[in-house]
Each structure stands twice: as C-alpha cells, then as structure tokens.
Amino acid sequence: MLARVRRALAEVxxxxxxxxxxxxxxxxxxxxRRVHGSRTAAETVDLLAENLADYRALVHRSDVGGLPALIGxxxxxxxxxxxxxxxxxxxxxxxxxxAEVVEDRAEQTARExxxxxxxxxxxxxxxxxTGTLVLDAGPDQGRRRITLVPDHHVCVVRVPGQVVGxxxxxxxxxxxxxxxxxxxxPSATSDIELDRVEGVHGPRTLEVVLVEAAxxxxxxxx
Amino acid sequence: MSGTYLGMPAFPRAAAVSxxxxxxxxxxxxxxxxxxxxxxRAVAELDDWAQLRAAGAAVKDRxxxxxxxxxxxxxxxxxxxxxxxxxxxxxxxxxxxxTELVRETGERxxxxxxxxATQEIGLNEALEKAGIRAxxxxxxxxxxxxxxxxxxxxxxxxxxxxxxxxxxxxRREMGRWGRPAPEGLSDAPAELAEAARLHLREKFxxxxxxxxxxxxxxxxTGTLVVVESEGxxxxxxxxxxxxxxxxxxxxxxxxxxDLEIFLQLLPRSSTAERMNPYTSTWTGTVDGxxxxxxxxxxxxxxxxxxxxxxxxRQALRCIRCSACLNVCPVYERAGGHAYGSPYxxxxxxxxxxxxxxxxxxxxxxxxxxxxxxxxxxxxxPVAIDIPEVLVHLRERVVEGGPGVRDGARVVxxxxxxxxxxxxxxxxAAWAFDHPRVLxxxxxxxxxxxxxxxxxxxxxxxxxxxxxxxxxxxxxxFREWWRRTRGGSSGQPSREQGDTE
Numbered sequence: 001m002l003a004r005v006r007r008a009l010a011e012v013x014x015x016x017x018x019x020x021x022x023x024x025x026x027x028x029x030x031x032x033r034r035v036h037g038s039r040t041a042a043e044t045v046d047l048l049a050e051n052l053a054d055y056r057a058l059v060h061r062s063d064v065g066g067l068p069a070l071i072g073x074x075x076x077x078x079x080x081x082x083x084x085x086x087x088x089x090x091x092x093x094x095x096x097x098x099a100e101v102v103e104d105r106a107e108q109t110a111r112e113x114x115x116x117x118x119x120x121x122x123x124x125x126x127x128x129x130t131g132t133l134v135l136d137a138g139p140d141q142g143r144r145r146i147t148l149v150p151d152h153h154v155c156v157v158r159v160p161g162q163v164v165g166x167x168x169x170x171x172x173x174x175x176x177x178x179x180x181x182x183x184x185x186p187s188a189t190s191d192i193e194l195d196r197v198e199g200v201h202g203p204r205t206l207e208v209v210l211v212e213a214a215x216x217x218x219x220x221x222x
Numbered sequence: 223m224s225g226t227y228l229g230m231p232a233f234p235r236a237a238a239v240s241x242x243x244x245x246x247x248x249x250x251x252x253x254x255x256x257x258x259x260x261x262x263r264a265v266a267e268l269d270d271w272a273q274l275r276a277a278g279a280a281v282k283d284r285x286x287x288x289x290x291x292x293x294x295x296x297x298x299x300x301x302x303x304x305x306x307x308x309x310x311x312x313x314x315x316x317x318x319x320x321t322e323l324v325r326e327t328g329e330r331x332x333x334x335x336x337x338x339a340t341q342e343i344g345l346n347e348a349l350e351k352a353g354i355r356a357x358x359x360x361x362x363x364x365x366x367x368x369x370x371x372x373x374x375x376x377x378x379x380x381x382x383x384x385x386x387x388x389x390x391x392x393r394r395e396m397g398r399w400g401r402p403a404p405e406g407l408s409d410a411p412a413e414l415a416e417a418a419r420l421h422l423r424e425k426f427x428x429x430x431x432x433x434x435x436x437x438x439x440x441x442x443t444g445t446l447v448v449v450e451s452e453g454x455x456x457x458x459x460x461x462x463x464x465x466x467x468x469x470x471x472x473x474x475x476x477x478x479x480d481l482e483i484f485l486q487l488l489p490r491s492s493t494a495e496r497m498n499p500y501t502s503t504w505t506g507t508v509d510g511x512x513x514x515x516x517x518x519x520x521x522x523x524x525x526x527x528x529x530x531x532x533x534x535r536q537a538l539r540c541i542r543c544s545a546c547l548n549v550c551p552v553y554e555r556a557g558g559h560a561y562g563s564p565y566x567x568x569x570x571x572x573x574x575x576x577x578x579x580x581x582x583x584x585x586x587x588x589x590x591x592x593x594x595x596x597x598x599x600x601x602x603p604v605a606i607d608i609p610e611v612l613v614h615l616r617e618r619v620v621e622g623g624p625g626v627r628d629g630a631r632v633v634x635x636x637x638x639x640x641x642x643x644x645x646x647x648x649x650a651a652w653a654f655d656h657p658r659v660l661x662x663x664x665x666x667x668x669x670x671x672x673x674x675x676x677x678x679x680x681x682x683x684x685x686x687x688x689x690x691x692x693x694x695x696x697x698x699f700r701e702w703w704r705r706t707r708g709g710s711s712g713q714p715s716r717e718q719g720d721t722e
Contacts, residue, residue, distance in 0.1 A: 003310045004629040005290040005712035008530035012287045019709070025287075028280050032483070051496060106510040110427045110461050130489075130497035142503075144460045148453060164510055168482040168495075170645035175610040176443035176478050177303070179460075179508050186509050189454040190493050191362035192255040192411040197344050200361060201422065202414050202500060204451025 035165035036129055044128045045159045049210060051131025055185030057206040058196050065155070068213050072096030074154055074207055076217060080117035084146050088139020090118065093156065104142035113149040119203075120154045121147055123179075125173050129166045131185065133157065133208065136178040144181055153203040155183070159210045224578055226273065227372065230562035232587035234684065235555035246557050249384045254548045256703040260494035261601070267496070268486065278483045282539035285441075286529060292441040292474045299444025303506020305516040310468075312628070314522050317348035320433065320466055327464050329430045332550040335448060335455045336360035337435025338542055339521055339649025340470045341373060341564035341579070345433070356433065357399075357425050359454035362420050374566060376544040377492050382557055385714055394420050397632065415467050423679060432458035432513070436469045438484060438517075444475050445505045446518070449488060449498050459502050465513035470521050472538040484541060487603035491543035530626040531613045532561030537572045539604040544566065544569075546608065548596035550717035552591055561588065567597035572611040579627050580619055586637045589615035620644070642682065664698040671696065 016080045039047065052112060062070045069097045071093055085094065102108075102116060113187045122140035123213060133155050135141045149154050157163065164170050174180060189203030198204065230236065240246060251340045265271050290479050295680055310316035324332060332349070334340065334356050346356045346367075360368040364371050365380035369391045373379030380388065389409040390671030396403045401421045407413060434455070438447040446467060457466060475484065489498045507516050531536050547553045558566035562584045563574040571592055575585040589612050598608045618625070620643075622634040636644070653660045673693045678686040697705075 001311055001520070001526065002290045002293060004311075004522065004526040004527065005293070005471070007629065008526045008626065009287060009289065013534060017313065028277065030277055030278055030375070030483075033268075036233040036268060038268070055495075055499070074599060114423070114427055128498075132497045135583055136510055137508070144456065145512075148456050148460065150519060158585045167485050171478060171482050176440065176445045176503070177505050178345040179505070179511060180501075181456065182369065182497070182503075184497040184499050186499065187451070188499045189361050189415055189452045190257075191360070191365070191380060191452075192377055192388060193249070196493075196495075197411040197415050199412065200419055200452035200454070201359075201426070201457055 006192045010212075012023075032168075033166075033179025034168050039128075039165065041160040041163075045163055045210060046167050047165075048128040048131060048157075048159075048163055049208075050128055051128065051133075051150065051220060052185065052208050055131055057131070057185050057208050062205065062211050064211060064213060066211065067093055068095040068097075069156060070209060071156075072098065074209075075099055075118055075120075076212065078152050078205070080119060080152065081087075082116045083118045084116045084118060084142075084150060085119055085120050086122075086140055086146065088142075089122065091138065104146045106143075110145060110149055112187045116150045118149045118152040118154060119146050120156070122156050122158070123162060125161075126157045126163045127165075127167060127168050128163055132170075133183045134174060135181045135183065136172060136174060136177075137180075144179055147181065147183075148202055151203055152205045152207070153183075154207045154209065154210045156211055159212055162215075227563055230584055232583040233375050233556075233560055233562070234589045236560035236562065237591070240560050241555050243557070245384075246382055247555060249382055250554050250557055252384075253378070254554050255349050257494055257548045260347055261491060261548065262497065264490040264494040268490070274483055275603055275605050278487050278603055279539060281475060281483060282472075282482050283536075283606055286472065286535060286538055289471065289474070289529065292476055293471060294443060294712055295441040296426055296439055296474050297520075299440075299442065300516075300518050301504060303444045305444070305506040305518055308405055308517060308519045308673070310519055310521050310523070313343035314344050316468060316519055316521050316523065317345055318351055319342075320468065321344060321352045321354065323348060323464070323517055323637050324349065324431055325352070327431050329464075330644065331355045331357065331425075332355050332427065332431040333429040333458045333462065334363075334381070334432040335432070335450070336363045337433070339375065339435045339470050340433065340565055343521065343523060345468065349432055357422070357429075359425070359458060360450075361415065361454075362453060365391060365420070368392065368399065371667055372559055375547055376565065376567070376569075377542075377547075378543050382559070385411060385414065388414055389540045392417050392421075400424060422457075426454075426457040426461055429458070429462045431464045431466070432462035434458055434465065434467045435568075436467050436473055438481065439469060439474045439482065440476075440478055441474050445478070445503050447481065448502045449485075450501075451493065451499045453500055454540060456500055456502055459504065460512045461514055464515045464517070466517045466519065468519045470523070471525050474538075478572075488541055488543055491541075491601070491603040492544040516631050524579070526629060527579065527626045528573075528576040531576065531614075534572065534576050534611050537569070537576055537605050539606055539609060540569055540573065541604060542569075543603055544647060545601040545603065549597040549599070549601050551594075551595065552593060556591070561591065568592060568608045568612075569606070572606075572608055572615060575615055575635065579625070579632060580615075580637070586619050589613075589619060599632045642680075662686075665701065667694045668696055668698060668701075671715055 081098045124136040125134045186206040187200045188198045362380040375381040386409045392403040436446040436447045489495045553567040561570045564571045571588045620638045622636040
C-alpha cells in the first residue's frame with residue numbers, strides 16, 4: 001500500500017525531506033489564538049463553571065476544608081449506597097461519606113461496577129472555554145471504566161491550578177501515552193431530530209466540585 | 223439485517239422518488255435547519271475560525287503530500303505501544319482481516335462504535351456471513367440496524383426518522399435483538415434514549431470484542447482519537463478484551479499538537495457544541511486498563527486512487543463533520559439514501575465517485591447532484607472546495623481521461639449517457655461554421671414554432687423534465703437585422719425605441 005501511496009504522490013518532491021513533523025516543508029502557519037480573550041485566573045475558573053453548567057453539569061464550589069462535607073452531602077442526596085473510588089484519591093475527601101466505599105481494582109468486572117451507584121475522582125486538567133474535564137487515568141482518577149459504568153460521577157477540580165483557558169493550552173499538559181477521557185457534561189445524544197438530549201450510556205449526572213486551596217475559598221454555591 | 227447500497231439507482235432516479243416523500247422532507251428540513259443555526263452560533267464564538275480552518279486544511283494537505291512517511295511513523299508508534307497493525311488494500315481484504323481477528327478470539331458477538339469506514343466496507347454483512355453478530359451501539363445506528371434500514375447522514379444516520387417512527391421501531395424490534403423496549407414507551411427523546419440505554423447495557427457488560435473507527439490518528443505518538451456523545455464509544459473502547467479499529471489511511475495527523483486544531487473545528491462543525499461530551503484517546507494497550515489486545519486495520523479502499531488526482535485529493539481532508547450536508551439544498555430535499563453510499567450530501571458527491579471510481583451510472587451521476595451554490599465550501603472546516611471538485615469530476619465524466627484505479631493507471635472512457643449531448647454540441651459547432659445551414663435551420667425553427675413540443679423526446683427528455691424549453695422567437699436576430707439593418711433604415715424596432 002505504501003508503494004501505491006508513493007506512486008500517487010509522484011509530483012511531490014521526495015529528495016532531502018528529513019521526515020518528522022515538517023517533512024522537509026516550511027513550518028506550518030499557526031496564526032490562530034492560543035486562548036480566546038484575556039482573563040484573570042479567577043475569571044477563567046468562572047468561565048469553566050459557566051460552560052460546565054451550560055452543558056448540564058451540576059457545579060459546586062468549596063474550599064479544601066469544606067470538601068469532605070460537600071462530597072458526603074452530594075452522595076447522600078443522591079441516595080448512593082455504594083461508591084467506587086480510585087486508589088490514589090485523597091483519603092480525607094471521603095471522611096464524611098456514609099455509603100460503602102469500593103476501591104478500583106484490576107480484577108473488578110464491569111458487572112460489579114454496574115451495581116455501584118456513584119464514583120468520586122479527581123481530574124488531570126480542566127478547559128474553561130469548552131467546559132471540559134480531562135481524566136488521564138492517574139492515581140486519583142483510576143481506570144477509565146469506573147467513570148463510565150456508574151450513573152453518577154462526582155469530579156473534583158483543584159482551582160485555579162488545574163484549569164487552563166483553551167484546548168491549545170491543555171494538550172501540552174497531557175501525556176499522549178496515557179489513555180485520556182475528555183468529558184464535557186453528562187452523556188448526551190443529538191440522534192433524535194438533531195436535538196440534544198442528556199443521558200444515554202455514560203453517567204447521566206455529572207457533578208463537578210471546584211475546590212480552592214485553603215484560604216481562598218468561596219462558600220458552596222450549589 | 224441492514225440493507226445494502228449495491229445496485230442503487232443513479233441519483234436522479236433515486237431523488238425523483240425521495241423528493242415526493244413528504245414525511246422525509248419534513249423530517250430533514252426540521253433537523254437540518256435546527257443544526258444550521260446552532261452551528262453558526264458555535265462557530266461565531268471563535269473569532270479566529272478562519273485561521274483555524276486554514277491551519278486545518280494546511281495540516282491535512284501536508285499529511286497527504288507525505289502520507290507514506292506518516293503512515294510508517296504511525297505504524298512504528300502503534301507497534302511500540304503494544305498494538306498490531308494490519309494493511310487492507312480494499313473492502314474485501316479489510317473484512318477478511320477483521321473476521322479472522324474476531325474468529326481468533328472465539329467470540330460470535332461484537333459491539334461496534336459508529337464508524338464510517340466499517341459502513342463503507344460493509345463489515346456487518348461480512349461478519350454475519352461468517353456467523354458473527356455485530357451490535358451497533360450508537361443510538362442512530364441502532365435505529366438504522368433495528369429498522370433494517372440504511373444510514374442517510376454522516377453524523378446522524380437515522381436523520382430521516384422522526385421520534386414517532388423511532389418509537390415504533392423500538393417497540394417492534396428491540397425484543398428480537400435483546401432486551402425489549404419498556405412497556406408504554408412514548409416518543410419523548412429522553413424516553414427513547416433511556417430505552418436504548420437499557421437495551422444495550424447488557425451487551426456492553428458481556429462484550430469481549432469491540433470494533434471502532436477513529437477520527438484521528440497521531441503519527442508521532444501512535445495515539446487514536448474517537449469523538450462521541452453518548453458514551454457507547456467509551457463502552458466499546460474500554461470494556462472489551464480485544465479492540466479492533468478500522469481506519470482510513472487519510473485520518474492520520476502528524477503531531478499531538480495538531481489535535482488542538484481539529485478538536486476545536488470538529489465539535490463546533492458537527493454537533494454545534496463547544497466540545498462533544500466524550501473524547502477518548504488511547505495509545506496501544508495499557509496494563510490493567512482497557513483492552514489487552516489492540517489491532518489497527520489501515521484501510522485504502524480507493525484512497526490512494528483519490529490521492530493520485532491532484533484536484534480531487536482535497537476530498538481526503540474531510541473530517542466527517544457533516545456540516546456540508548446540513549446546509550445543502552439538494553441534500554435537504556433528496557435525502558441521504560439517494561446518494562447510494564454511506565457518504566451522502568456534497569462530500570459524498572465528490573468522495574464516492576473517487577473512492578469507487580466513475581464505475582457506473584450512480585457514480586457518474588453524483589457529481590451532478592449539486593446546484594454548485596457553494597454553501598458546502600463555506601461551512602467546511604477544512605476548506606474543501608467541493609464545487610471545484612464537482613466541476614472537475616463532471617469534466618472527467620463527459621470527457622474521460624487518465625486516472626488511477628486499484629493502484630493502476632487507466633484511461634477513462636467518456637460516459638455513455640452524455641453521447642447525445644456531445645452529438646448535439648458537435649452538430650451545433652458544425653452549424654455555426656456553416657452560415658447558410660444556420661440560417662435555414664433558424665428559419666425552419668421559427669416557421670414551425672407552433673408545432674414544437676413542450677418536452678423533448680428521446681435522450682433529451684431528462685433535460686426537459688425539470689426545465690421549460692426556450693420558446694423560439696417568430697424571427698431570428700439575423701432575419702431581423704437583414705430586414706431593418708439594426709433600425710438605422712426603415713422602421714426602428716420597438717426594442718431600440720425603448721432604450722433611446
């Protein structure tokens with residue numbers, strides 16, 4: 001097939017092209033923006049909250065001290081009896097969880113996960129302009145399936161440190177070799193008359209907790 | 223199971239039927255107009271859209287110009303990350319490879335993520351012949367599969383069905399494939415989505431083999447990207463033990479950084495969202511997370527033939543967003559099935575005849591399935607000049623010429639249907655070269671004007687079916703000139719009097 005490709009490209013000069021990104025041609029013009037608009041760190045976090053909410057994620061704010069109570073309350077309000085968590089999740093976050101806590105394990109089956117009500121994780125990066133959370137299967141995020149099979153996902157974002165403005169700002173912070181899941185709101189479909197409906201196969205309820213380092217906290221805005 | 227595109231009639235015949243389907247037209251008008259306005263708003267949010275579009279086109283062009291290099295780089299990276307890479311020259315070879323890979327697992331069922339490449343090669347039918355059942359898990363693909371129907375839109379294959387029709391299909395068919403539709407299912411979209419969730423959950427939990435396509439493949443890292451909304455993609459990409467991805471060779475992009483362009487262009491162009499709900503990326507296999515075995519099947523199936531045409535090549539930039547379908551006046555009226563392939567609308571009109579070659583009446587008719595209004599070019603996020611390629615392909619249909627088919631150089635013959643047109647043009651050229659013949663012909667036409675039919679007979683009939691024949695004036699310009707000398711002597715003509 002490569003021979004066919006080369007025959008088809010007979011008109012393209014091959015000599016001296018070193019390969020790699022440039023393939024011997026001048027660098028690409030990337031004159032699009034790195035980020036759209038200029039914002040303070042706080043404004044970027046506000047935009048993230050706004051865009052998450054626009055796609056029907058439920059957004060909460062907390063300081064570090066209030067986080068365990070908030071997580072406990074969200075799970076209790078949901079009526080969750082079993083909660084799955086990744087192994088590297090800060091143990092303190094679960095201090096006020098009344099439900100049974102199940103750890104993410106390699107030998108766990110999808111069917112076992114199907115019997116779990118909720119999942120609590122951190123994230124790798126959040127993108128304000130698009131209202132996106134990126135999970136990279138890190139220690140506080142776990143295997144990809146734990147944020148997929150349960151119907152309720154509580155995701156904690158450390159602000160402002162984990163928040164970037166745009167997609168171009170997010171990619172350099174991510175490691176391509178890790179399996180990534182970009183999440184923008186709860187699962188949805190536009191397949192019926194091209195109209196968006198929330199809730200198909202992934203978690204139908206996505207709750208995002210924006211947690212600020214101690215001292216800079218804002219009360220829970222619900 | 224689902225139908226087939228084989229033996230589909232040429233576009234005008236298929237469109238003549240579909241345009242009379244009032245329900246279809248109402249469904250399509252509603253859906254395409256909804257998404258059109260939303261897309262415009264999503265695009266307007268980014269004031270650098272023009273720059274992103276130009277960069278997207280430039281990256282794709284560069285990739286295509288050095289495709290061999292990037293494919294080799296991709297293969298090495300995927301293998302280094304624990305994947306296996308297979309090369310398929312055509313649909314039959316791809317189907318053979320996938321069937322064999324599924325057989326090796328010992329499984330008889332697979333779950334599928336919506337994928338244009340597997341539609342194109344007819345994978346489900348090939349698997350069925352081998353006794354393997356493929357379950358489509360995208361909501362719209364599920365509607366199509368349960369209804370034994372064909373997809374009619376790139377993004378929303380069941381766009382031709384409205385909510386009431388979908389409810390009827392679910393009620394009637396779900397029980398035959400697995401968990402039946404819930405009692406008293408209404409046509410509310412949320413309830414229909416819930417029915418699909420329940421129906422497919424069992425399949426996801428037990429599936430051992432998943433089959434997908436990919437939106438992008440990154441050459442430098444060996445990473446594959448799937449962009450989706452529902453979570454069915456995540457299910458198929460992470461729960462099974464074996465993952466097989468069938469991807470067209472044009473889907474490669476050189477670098478990880480290049481994704482910053484396409485992950486901005488694609489969601490806003492396709493579903494008119496800032497970002498689609500779920501995007502998955504994976505690089506080979508990961509210990510303890512997701513499939514243990516990963517196969518990448520790289521598909522040619524006419525792509526290198528398309529690549530050989532320096533004008534038509536730009537069609538391979540396509541990122542399958544379907545924005546061009548949603549703005550096309552012809553698509554809106556004719557519907558997707560009339561295009562006779564999984565690629566309908568303006569992009570299908572240039573992609574199908576190139577992937578398959580100008581092989582028959584359907585492929586020859588597709589470059590004409592357009593009014594050349596240019597709306598498709600305007601919305602295309604990678605700036606494919608679809609009208610330019612349409613005109614280029616029309617020329618190939620009428621005049622023939624050199625081309626590449628299955629990797630071999632061929633000379634295309636002019637299409638048969640255009641013999642009458644060519645004969646008429648030759649006759650006209652001859653007449654214009656012989657003034658006396660022209661004069662007699664025009665006089666004869668004027669004298670017999672009352673006898674002229676309103677529709678042409680024979681080969682001209684198709685032309686006059688949708689057009690009024692021009693009325694021949696009682697006197698030709700040449701006769702009028704001879705009689706009046708342009709109005710300078712004798713009576714001035716009425717026309718001249720008006721303009722003075």
